[in-house]
Amino acid sequence: MNPAFEAYYSAIWGDRFDGLVTALLKEKRQVALSVKNSQSKPLPDKLLISELPNVYGYEDARSLDYPFFYYLDLASLYAAAQINRKGQKHIWDMCAAPGGKSLYMYNGLSDESKLLLTDLSRDRYFRLKRNFEQCTLGEYQQNTDIVMTDALQWGYKHPELYDQVLLDAPCSSEQHVLENEGAMNAWKPSRPKSLAKRQYGLLCSGMLALKSGGCLVYSTCSINPAENDGVIERFLQKKGEIADWARCDIPIGESTEFGQWILPDHSEGCGPIYISKLVKR
Ligand SMILES: C[S@@+](CC[C@H](N)C(=O)[O-])C[C@H]1O[C@@H](n2cnc3c(N)ncnc32)[C@H](O)[C@@H]1O
Numbered sequence: 001m002n003p004a005f006e007a008y009y010s011a012i013w014g015d016r017f018d019g020l021v022t023a024l025l026k027e028k029r030q031v032a033l034s035v036k037n038s039q040s041k042p043l044p045d046k047l048l049i050s051e052l053p054n055v056y057g058y059e060d061a062r063s064l065d066y067p068f069f070y071y072l073d074l075a076s077l078y079a080a081a082q083i084n085r086k087g088q089k090h091i092w093d094m095c096a097a098p099g100g101k102s103l104y105m106y107n108g109l110s111d112e113s114k115l116l117l118t119d120l121s122r123d124r125y126f127r128l129k130r131n132f133e134q135c136t137l138g139e140y141q142q143n144t145d146i147v148m149t150d151a152l153q154w155g156y157k158h159p160e161l162y163d164q165v166l167l168d169a170p171c172s173s174e175q176h177v178l179e180n181e182g183a184m185n186a187w188k189p190s191r192p193k194s195l196a197k198r199q200y201g202l203l204c205s206g207m208l209a210l211k212s213g214g215c216l217v218y219s220t221c222s223i224n225p226a227e228n229d230g231v232i233e234r235f236l237q238k239k240g241e242i243a244d245w246a247r248c249d250i251p252i253g254e255s256t257e258f259g260q261w262i263l264p265d266h267s268e269g270c271g272p273i274y275i276s277k278l279v280k281r
Contacts, residue, residue, distance in 0.1 A: 005177065005187045012225065016265065020223065023265035024175045024272065032061030032069040033077065035103050035135035040068050051251065052077050054107055068135050072100035075262040075270040078250045079168060079219035080104040082277055085113055088163040092116045094151035094206055095168050097124030099131045101219075105166070106136070106144060115144040116162075118151050155205030163214045165206045169199040171220035171227050175272060192224045199231045207235070207243060210280045215246070218276045223263065225256070228274035232258040235278070243278045250275065 001021075010017040034043060034054040043066070049057045055077065061069050080101035083091060085108045096102045096117035109115060117132075119125045125148040132140045140146075151167075172192050177183045199220070206216050220227050236245060236258075245258050252270065253262035259276030 001178075002184045002187050004189060005184060008189055008192075009174070009223070013223070019265045020263060021178060023263070023269065024178055024223075026264065026269060028073060029269040030058050030071045031074045031077075032056045032058060032071055033100070033104060033107075034061075034066070035068045035070055036107050037068060037135070037137045037139050039137060050074060050077075052081055052104075054104075070100060070103050070131065070135055073270060073273075075252070075267065075273045076100055076168075076219075076221075077104050078248075078252070078260075078262065079217055079273060079275045080166065082215075082217040082248055082250075082275060083164045083166055084215065085109050085164070088113055090114055090116070090162045091164045091166075092118070092154075092162045092206075092209060093166045093168070094118055094154070094202060095120075095170060096146070097121060097128035099128045101166060101168055102128070102144075103131070103135055106132075106140060109143055113143060117144065117146045118149050118154060120148070120150050122148060152201050152205050155207075155209035159208050160211050162209050163211055165210050165214070165216040166219070167202055167206045167216060168219045169202055169227075169231075171195055171199065171222035172224055173221055174223050175221065192222070192226055195222075196226050196231055199227055200234055203231060203235055204239070207239070207278065207280060212280055214280050216243075216278045216280070217248075218259075218278065220274050221272050222274065223272050228261070228276070229256050229258045232276045232278070241281070243280050246277045246279050248275050248277050
């Protein structure tokens with residue numbers, strides 16, 4: 001492990017650091033999300049494994065020979081599940097690719113809802129489109145737009161338009177760093193610092209795009225408080241007059257000052273994910 005990485009994160013996590021690293025390096029526990037389309041069929045209720053709808057166990061799903069599953073970490077679905085879709089007209093997923101959280105939101109859209117998915121990366125935009133094409137048989141186009149664009153600019157161009165916004169922000173993704181020797185060797189303490197600035201910028205854009213009374217859900221898969229509570233705290237300090245922080249309704253994980261953390265060492269291999277919610281005044 002890069003000594004700078006080890007020193008930085010062990011200063012944050014103390015005695016918990018070694019156990020957290022071990023849990024992050026274990027094989028990921030995935031679940032299968034069944035995506036609705038005109039050819040999808042009801043699956044046996046007894047195979048459901050979560051209080052979240054349409055979520056099945058990995059092994060059961062693999063044995064079913066059913067083509068409309070999307071495989072992902074259960075914890076990440078809790079971020080998407082914080083977005084209220086009932087009666088909400090405009091929903092924006094700012095950093096959507098490859099699309100796991102977007103597919104969860106898509107499943108529960110009301111008839112009157114429109115979903116906008118944006119991503120800046122060309123490769124990831126095409127991956128997102130492919131995932132939606134395959135899982136929805138192209139039917140997503142009835143209520144979902146997928147756009148390759150910079151979410152940092154979009155919010156400023158479309159103020160006060162969205163009822164609900166999901167910002168699953170680009171982050172340090174330490175799990176990936178731990179698994180990838182090149183990323184570990186290249187890691188510097190300046191990286192989380194610059195990512196926190198980028199996350200704050202995206203959060204400001206998302207909050208600007210939100211209507212009064214609307215809700216923004218912020219998430220990352222970073223284990224660094226500076227990219228999580230730190231970003232929310234900065235926003236509340238600088239622009240607290242426009243938003244209130246709200247507690248998330250999530251049955252697993254640990255509460256933090258402004259959100260909830262689901263980390264694999266304490267949540268049976270689920271996560272990592274941090275989730276926080278802001279409501280615009
Ligand atoms: C954590 S990933 C999103 C994962 C996705 N929400 C999911 O559940 O599958 C972050 C994404 O943000 C995108 N991104 C980074 N900066 C962006 C920006 N300024 N505007 C839009 N997307 C951006 C990256 O290309 C990447 O796909």
